[in-house]
Amino acid sequence: MNLLTTHARNDTDYAIAGFDWMAPIPIDEFWEQKGPFWVDLGAGKGSFLAAAAEAFPEYRFFGVERQLSRIRKINRKLNRMSLTNVRLLRAEIYYTTRYLLPPESCDGFFLLFPDPWPKARHAKNRLVTPEFLDAMAAALKPGGVVHFATDNEPYMEWAMERWTQHSGFRLLPEIPGEMLVAQTDFELLWTEQGLDIHRFAFQKSAP
């Protein structure tokens, strides 16, 4: 019996547990394989995470999501696909990035369709802040990449401004292939509604 598989199923529980929440996670203990380490921040219903893990079996993927119902949904999906290179964490994104990911451990982040908080008075809730970019830069290996996508133009402009002002990143002229394996669940929704999708990739600059 565990957090994600409370019924009489023999499902694997992909959520990591039993680590110290006050220290960086010893990631090598939770993945059976070595290989590039990619983190999906706000994995939602997990279609993109699962598709990326299937497309890149030599990579390790880590899905971070705060909603338990969504973590459960992803867990069911990963079981159906019998994936072995993914783990999950039910946690808050900034805390995970700042405190739980070891320094220079990540090859890349996906930050895909983060909540846009469109009202001006809610903009303070947006994830893309200088402090968050500092945390991502610290967790990335040199040359590591962040994929960002949004359907929300004001958030795109807000995020772009903060990223281009941050000395730790440079905007890549082309989107690297990892991003192109699948559409995310929210991307499908917005595309069906005819909304434009804005996507960028930023690379951690050399020190």
Ligand SMILES: C[S@@+](CC[C@H](N)C(=O)[O-])C[C@H]1O[C@@H](n2cnc3c(N)ncnc32)[C@H](O)[C@@H]1O
């Ligand atoms: C708009 S959805 C996008 C999900 C997915 N990336 C996609 O494109 O389909 C944003 C997701 O991020 C999660 N989320 C938002 N803020 C978060 C935070 N601070 N910590 C953890 N998860 C968060 C939400 O619960 C939601 O599942």
